[in-house]
Amino acid sequence: MQMDNQVPPKKVPTFCSLRYGLSFLLHFCNxxxxxxxxxxxxxxxxxxxxxxxxxxxxTSTKELLDNIKNPVYNWxxxxxxxxxxxxxxxxxxxxVPVGYLSRIYSIKKMVGxxxxxxxxxxxxxxxxxxxxxxFVITCRVVQGAAQGTVSAAQHAIWIKWSxxxxxGRLTSVSLSGFxxxxxxxxxxxxxxxxxxxxPMVFYIFGACGCALSLLWFVLFYDDPKDHPCxxxxxxxxxxxxxxxxxxxxxxxxxxKAMLKSLPLWAISFGTFAxxxxxxxxxxxxxxxxxxxxxxxxxxxxxxxxxxxxFAWMIGIIAGETADFLLSxxxxxxxxxxxxxxxxxxxxxxxxxxxLCYLDSSFYGSIIFLVxxxxxxxxxxxxIIINVxxxxxxxxGFLKGVTNLIGMLGAVxxxxxxxxxxxxxxxxxxxxxxYLIVAVNVISLIFCLVFIKxxxxxxxxxxxxxxx
Numbered sequence: 001m002q003m004d005n006q007v008p009p010k011k012v013p014t015f016c017s018l019r020y021g022l023s024f025l026l027h028f029c030n031x032x033x034x035x036x037x038x039x040x041x042x043x044x045x046x047x048x049x050x051x052x053x054x055x056x057x058x059t060s061t062k063e064l065l066d067n068i069k070n071p072v073y074n075w076x077x078x079x080x081x082x083x084x085x086x087x088x089x090x091x092x093x094x095x096v097p098v099g100y101l102s103r104i105y106s107i108k109k110m111v112g113x114x115x116x117x118x119x120x121x122x123x124x125x126x127x128x129x130x131x132x133x134x135f136v137i138t139c140r141v142v143q144g145a146a147q148g149t150v151s152a153a154q155h156a157i158w159i160k161w162s163x164x165x166x167x168g169r170l171t172s173v174s175l176s177g178f179x180x181x182x183x184x185x186x187x188x189x190x191x192x193x194x195x196x197x198x199p200m201v202f203y204i205f206g207a208c209g210c211a212l213s214l215l216w217f218v219l220f221y222d223d224p225k226d227h228p229c230x231x232x233x234x235x236x237x238x239x240x241x242x243x244x245x246x247x248x249x250x251x252x253x254x255x256k257a258m259l260k261s262l263p264l265w266a267i268s269f270g271t272f273a274x275x276x277x278x279x280x281x282x283x284x285x286x287x288x289x290x291x292x293x294x295x296x297x298x299x300x301x302x303x304x305x306x307x308x309x310f311a312w313m314i315g316i317i318a319g320e321t322a323d324f325l326l327s328x329x330x331x332x333x334x335x336x337x338x339x340x341x342x343x344x345x346x347x348x349x350x351x352x353x354x355l356c357y358l359d360s361s362f363y364g365s366i367i368f369l370v371x372x373x374x375x376x377x378x379x380x381x382x383i384i385i386n387v388x389x390x391x392x393x394x395x396g397f398l399k400g401v402t403n404l405i406g407m408l409g410a411v412x413x414x415x416x417x418x419x420x421x422x423x424x425x426x427x428x429x430x431x432x433x434y435l436i437v438a439v440n441v442i443s444l445i446f447c448l449v450f451i452k453x454x455x456x457x458x459x460x461x462x463x464x465x466x467x
Contacts, residue, residue: 034181090144099400119209156396172319344379
């Protein structure tokens with residue numbers, strides 16, 4: 001019998017449901033994870049002594065007391081670069097293994113333990129800095145592995161918790177926490193450093209993460225049917241919605257079929273373009289604000305954080321809109337995925353080109369910059385969630401694979417932008433924007449041709465394709 005002919009129990013109101021509460025819990029977990037990841041990017045300005053050696057005897061009493069509260073270190077720009085990149089190595093190498101293990105082991109234990117470990121290491125960073133730079137780098141690599149575990153393992157949650165008609169809403173709310181975390185870290189870190197000292201940045205974000213991990217262990221259950229606080233109607237609604245999609249997690253992976261799947265390659269290329277653009281946003285926005293708009297450092301920090309706030313709002317609105325269009329049968333699911341992927345890849349390219357060619361005022365430039373950086377969040381309801389449509393039973397593993405490909409886009413764009421920014425400032429602006437347009441448009445064409453939204457044959461319950 002087809003799912004369309006089944007009559008599920010009465011739908012539980014979304015905002016009063018436990019599954020929506022779970023989405024918000026994940027939202028705040030992701031907010032903390034991202035805050036812990038990027039807060040060092042700003043605190044290192046206060047941690048590094050760029051003028052005098054640490055602890056000179058002719059330092060005034062006030063400066064000496066300040067250094068006790070806010071110790072500074074003689075880290076060269078090369079060492080700082082290693083510290084910045086170290087966390088990404090941990091994240092990079094956990095995506096596929098964690099995606100695979102999420103099919104087998106408890107998501108509750110994996111996410112909760114990894115969040116607690118990341119938070120514990122965040123608390124340890126000021127002490128690690130006192131011991132030596134090697135300890136800081138080691139701490140960041142392990143912290144990256146823990147954060148990569150949280151980001152990769154959480155995708156498997158929606159295999160059992162997300163009804164098909166609510167996937168856009170639930171995943172966009174949870175994933176938008178990464179955007180809010182970026183905004184929070186960029187906005188709060190400077191104020192904390194100035195008023196309380198830079199070590200308090202790590203103590204505050206670390207303590208919040210530890211508290212949140214304990215809350216996670218209390219509130220989350222791997223399977224909705226085991227949750228003691230969920231009412232029967234919601235359990236029945238979720239179970240009936242997923243009748244044809246939740247299978248055995250022990251079945252071997254059909255690697256050969258996955259490699260031949262053009263819809264899966266479309267998701268990979270789309271994720272590559274999304275991460276490419278998003279990473280350039282992180283790297284290039286402060287440079288653009290400084291070189292083109294000539295703002296102060298304080299204004300630069302505030303304006304660099306602003307796009308993340310709008311990206312967070314657009315991500316949530318996109319999820320709500322996608323599910324509304326699907327639940328009202330206004331558009332099919334494949335059209336919705338293609339529509340939001342198009343908006344998420346094409347609009348940033350368009351607004352970046354506007355920055356390049358339109359002679360805008362200060363406020364006009366800020367508006368285009370915010371729109372260029374924020375509209376990429378439409379992808380959260382497009383290509384980013386599409387794996388759950390075509391292969392829900394392998395969602396955790398395949399999200400790890402596509403995330404890995406996306407991170408390769410971030411790594412490559414970082415390298416190219418570093419080279420481009422070392423050239424003439426005027427030409428670097430045009431080249432950076434043209435790269436965004438080229439990567440996004442080419443990836444979008446491939447996505448529009450090959451995106452699908454029905455379960456692939458190799459991902460169905462009756463298939464037993466082996467490695």
